[in-house]
Amino acid sequence: MNKIHRKQPGSKAFKRALKERDYYINRIVKEIPLAEVKTLVLENIKDIKKNTRKEKKLNKEFRSKFQRWTYSKLISRIQQLSEVGGVHCQMIAPAYTSQTCSKCGFVHTLNRNGEIFKCRQCGYTLDTDYNASLNILNLGLAQQSMVAGNMKGNVCL
Numbered sequence: 001m002n003k004i005h006r007k008q009p010g011s012k013a014f015k016r017a018l019k020e021r022d023y024y025i026n027r028i029v030k031e032i033p034l035a036e037v038k039t040l041v042l043e044n045i046k047d048i049k050k051n052t053r054k055e056k057k058l059n060k061e062f063r064s065k066f067q068r069w070t071y072s073k074l075i076s077r078i079q080q081l082s083e084v085g086g087v088h089c090q091m092i093a094p095a096y097t098s099q100t101c102s103k104c105g106f107v108h109t110l111n112r113n114g115e116i117f118k119c120r121q122c123g124y125t126l127d128t129d130y131n132a133s134l135n136i137l138n139l140g141l142a143q144q145s146m147v148a149g150n151m152k153g154n155v156c157l
């Protein structure tokens, strides 16, 4: 994926690299089993203030992988495909999701230590991103149960 910025814009090699990237992104999107799910719960990155450290870090990581793509563009693509597939796309504000224990709900900045999440209250230990995505799913489910009762087949990204 880092091949793109070494090519001359407009050259054949550049176009080929862009094509390869689009193929890769489409493959990621296709892996989401839209036919089997009713709801997608996504972290709403648009709620993150512009130019914050988190936004910069996320976009930097994204740009290095998917030249000229940003996380919000990928989300838009997923939303488009969800609409086509009749899947409800639920956006969740990511506040505190990386500091909250997905098991007991305890919130503390020190719960998070780089890649590893370790709860200061119950000792639950897991990958930081995985813990955050569980929190996003839990928030999504809590909001849905208020609105729609029980739902089956949720996927969290």
Ligand SMILES: [Zn+2]
Pocket (backbone or CB within 6 Å): 101, 102, 103, 104, 105, 106, 119, 120, 121, 122, 123, 124
């Ligand atoms: Zn805990």
